[in-house]
Amino acid sequence: MFTTLIYYPILVVSVVIFWLLPGTKIRSAYLCLVGVLYIYYIDRTAVLIVLGLTLVTYVFSYFIQKKVDAGAGSSFFHKAGVAALVSVLVFFKYLGLLETTINNVLKFFSTLPEINTSNLFVPLGLSYITLRYISYLTDIHWKVVRKGSLADLLLYGSLFTTFVAGPIDRFERIQPQINANIKFSLGLIEKGFIRIVFGLAKKFILADSIGYLITNYAETNGDSGLFVRAVALTGYSLQIYFDFSGYSDIAIGSSKLFGLTIMENFNNPYLQPNISRFWRCWHISLSDWIRDYLFFPLSGFSNTKIWRLVLVPIIAMGICGMWHGAQFHFLVWGVWHGAGIAAYQVWNQFKRKNKGVSKFSSKPVFDYLAILITFIFVTVGWLFFT
Numbered sequence: 048m049f050t051t052l053i054y055y056p057i058l059v060v061s062v063v064i065f066w067l068l069p070g071t072k073i074r075s076a077y078l079c080l081v082g083v084l085y086i087y088y089i090d091r092t093a094v095l096i097v098l099g100l101t102l103v104t105y106v107f108s109y110f111i112q113k114k115v116d117a118g119a120g121s122s123f124f125h126k127a128g129v130a131a132l133v134s135v136l137v138f139f140k141y142l143g144l145l146e147t148t149i150n151n152v153l154k155f156f157s158t159l160p161e162i163n164t165s166n167l168f169v170p171l172g173l174s175y176i177t178l179r180y181i182s183y184l185t186d187i188h189w190k191v192v193r194k195g196s197l198a199d200l201l202l203y204g205s206l207f208t209t210f211v212a213g214p215i216d217r218f219e220r221i222q223p224q225i226n227a228n229i230k231f232s233l234g235l236i237e238k239g240f241i242r243i244v245f246g247l248a249k250k251f252i253l254a255d256s257i258g259y260l261i262t263n264y265a266e267t268n269g270d271s272g273l274f275v276r277a278v279a280l281t282g283y284s285l286q287i288y289f290d291f292s293g294y295s296d297i298a299i300g301s302s303k304l305f306g307l308t309i310m311e312n313f314n315n316p317y318l319q320p321n322i323s324r325f326w327r328c329w330h331i332s333l334s335d336w337i338r339d340y341l342f343f344p345l346s347g348f349s350n351t352k353i354w355r356l357v358l359v360p361i362i363a364m365g366i367c368g369m370w371h372g373a374q375f376h377f378l379v380w381g382v383w384h385g386a387g388i389a390a391y392q393v394w395n396q397f398k399r400k401n402k403g404v405s406k407f408s409s410k411p412v413f414d415y416l417a418i419l420i421t422f423i424f425v426t427v428g429w430l431f432f433t
Contacts, residue, residue, distance in 0.1 A: 082205035093170035112194035208301035214332035229306035239303035246296025254290035320417035361385035
């Protein structure tokens with residue numbers, strides 16, 4: 048949505064009105080209204096989903112908090128709430144993938160009609176709001192945060208600056224800012240404006256230019272040669288980084304204009320010496336989510352090394368891949384990265400038992416080699432992603 052011109056006049060007008068309004072509650076209510084109206088403008092189905100999911104999440108959060116306060120188990124309401132959120136995501140995003148299988152089952156019962164998903168579209172922002180609300184319910188269940196008001200929850204889910212492309216910030220970081228009496232300053236506006244310009248430059252000057260160059264290069268030299276493909280794939284690797292990190296910069300800068308500090312989402316991921324460090328620096332908000340709500344819970348199922356070192360990262364990253372899209376190649380991309388993380392964890396175990404290998408790998412020259420290997424590994428992975 049950041050590539051459409053209408054976004055920026057709406058942003059400017061919204062920011063001016065926001066700072067003219069008196070009081071934190073009025074400003075928060077206004078920002079909530081702007082978010083809902085903007086989502087309605089870009090996707091009318093999405094706004095109904097946002098309002099519905101917010102209400103459902105609030106109801107489950109009420110019962111989870113009630114059980115937590117009473118010192119009783121809140122697992123039932125937590126699991127039911129997460130299941131409800133995941134069910135909506137599966138219905139809109141993955142039903143088409145399961146259509147053939149479901150219809151084959153329905154054919155067995157000749158009286159049941161077959162399903163047709165050809166007219167079913169995924170509402171904008173559904174993948175992101177689902178992860179936000181799952182983390183919200185889980186954090187209440189884990190006693191990390193307390194249940195917020197319905198208005199706070201709706202603002203958290205519908206904040207239009209981060210609704211479509213993240214970052215996927217946590218409620219515990221957003222709620223205090225929503226309720227804080229943030230004073231207007233030109234410094235906030237300056238920081239937000241500079242970050243937006245920086246993001247636009249990444250997107251339109253770097254990402255789009257690289258995309259044009261690699262397309263032109265491939266067309267000029269033919270796409271059958273391995274070298275040509277390698278150059279094009281390397282260019283694509285850089286293009287997707289500048290494109291996505293540019294979007295994140297615009298989202299962070301836009302939020303800053305309202306006095307909100309959103310978490311960073313990229314930190315030089317292609318300069319990291321291993322795949323684990325890469326994921327701590329690439330789409331950081333998603334990586335943190337996967338770590339906290341998939342890696343750690345899955346690791347608790349078994350203490351065996353094969354499970355914790357190999358299977359957990361493959362399963363978690365496979366789910367991450369499917370979150371990106373309901374096609375098989377996204378699953379393969381996720382499993383590719385999961386296998387890379389698993390291999391790195393096994394390598395770490397091997398290093399701890401071999402002092403000679405550990406000593407060699409601590410040399411600076413090994414870091415440069417590791418950065419190159421990691422970049423090649425990630426770049427090859429983009430073949431599956433596309």
